[in-house]
Amino acid sequence: MSIEINAAVAALEAYVPGEQPREPGFVKLNTNESPYPSAPAVVEAVHAAATEAAFNKYPDPASRSLRQTIAESLGVELGQILAGNGSDEVLRLVCHAFLRPGSGDVIGMLDPTYVLYRTLAEMFGSSARTFATVAPDYAIPEAAYDTPVKVFFLANPNPPIGTLYPLEQIERLAADNPARLIVVDEAYVDFSGVGNASISLVERFRNVLVSRTFSKSYSLAGLRVGYIVGRRALIAEMEKIRDSYNLNRVSQAAAEAAFRATEYYADKTRQICEDRAFLTEALRRRGFEVPESRGNFVFARRADAAELYKSLKERKILVRYFSAPNLADGLRITIGTRTEINTLLEGLDALSK
Ligand SMILES: Cc1ncc(COP(=O)(O)O)c(C=O)c1O
Structure with missing residues (x-):
């Protein structure tokens, strides 16, 4: 007899993350990582946490020191922050804690957006309702409110x-609609210039959660750390269902050191924002339509996007191509270093001759 599978899992189409090439030598502009290395203080903290004597013992199950550091800086209580293995984990915990299997619960999301939300909802027996945002301003449609x-x-x-x-x-x-939970995913907030404004919503509304990550502006995608901020009552439910040791000791130490290295990362973020403006202009001059972006990436539309993606990849320049009909004429390009940007532009020029 075959083993019966959880129906939600059996029906699930797995999320496909952006490509991580196995060969070296790519100019990698496809998954919105920071092009910059970790701050020296982070490397020191990793070395200190990674002694032979440390690995045989479990880490702090509550990531207390990291959470305390973040809580103090944001002006919230320790119990209002849950740390996770990347923000993907905390977003999954939201779905696990708040979607009720078999009840017809549905999630809402914009289109286009981060498509993992749909997969997470489906994992827990829910489905997604999408709200199209369109050029020129990509506004939240009235129906979403x-x-x-x-x-x-x-x-x-x-x-x-x-x-x-x-x-x-x-x-x-x-x-x-106070019965609806609003999850503001601020993976890219540090590139937007709005600081911590959204945290005030957590204080004012019972139904707002704000998630953040160390994968982008803190150059720590490889160590997998994210967190979510909200009312204590909401965070406590999610705490019940996370893995006891969801953050290893090296990741905890690295993230805390990164959070404290304010000047180093502010400087890198400033550089990325400056280079975003440079790349936007350079692409527009080459006939791309590039809406204003406040993240560490731009979306550049041109009719030959699909061919460009392939030809750039042959030159070992990796950008992100989405085949969804509303995105198929564009490339999402992560803001790399100036050298990487120039390599991309030279590649585009050579291919456009
Ligand atoms: C909007 C958004 N949220 C969350 C994530 C996942 O971040 P993490 O690396 O913290 O899991 C990404 C990754 O690209 C993202 O684009």
């Missing part, structure tokens, strides 16, 4: 375009 979904995921800034939605619009999402 009062939709009776259980959880609404809003990436802000929203990939792959990079649109930043103002605080008042998130307030309205939260206020219009």
Whole structure:
């Protein structure tokens, strides 16, 4: 007799993450990592945490020191922060804790946005309702405000375009339907210039959660650390279902050191924002339509995007191509170093001759 599978899992189409090439030598502009190395203090903290004597013992199950550091800086309590193995884990915990299997719960999300939200919802027996955002301003459609979904995921800034939605619009999402949880996914917030403004929503609304990651502006994608901020009552439910030791000791130490290395990362973020403006202009001059982005990436539309993606890859320049009909004429390009950007532009020029 064959083993019966959980129906939600059996029906699930697995999420496919961006390509991580196995060969070396790529100019890698496809998964929105930082092109910059970790701060010296992070490398020191990793060495200190990675002694032979440390590995045989479990890490702090509550990531207390890291959470305390973040909590103090944001002006919230320790119990209002849950740390996870990347923000992907904390987003999954949201779905696990708040979607009720078999009850017809639905999540809301923009289109386009980070498509993992749909997969996470489906893992827990829910489905997704999408709200199309369109050029030129990619505004949140009116129908999204009062939709009776259980959880609404809003990436802000929203990939792959990079649109930043103002605080008042998130307030309205939260206020219009208090029974609906609003998850503001701020993976790219450090490139947007709005600082910690959204954290005030957590204080004012019972139904707002804000997630963040160390994978982008803190150059730590390889160590997998993210966190989510919200009312204690919501965070406590998610705490019950996370793995006891979801963050290893090296990741905890590295993330805390990174969080404290404010000047180093502020400088890199400034550079990335400057280079985003440079790349946007350079692409527009080459006939691409590039909406304003507030993330560490741009979305560049040109009719030959699909061929360009392939030809750039042959030259070992990797950008992200999405085959979805509303994105198929564009490339999402991560802001690399100036040298990487110049290599990309030279590649585009050579291919356009
Ligand atoms: C909007 C958004 N949220 C979350 C993530 C995942 O981040 P993490 O590396 O913390 O799991 C990404 C990754 O690209 C993202 O684009």
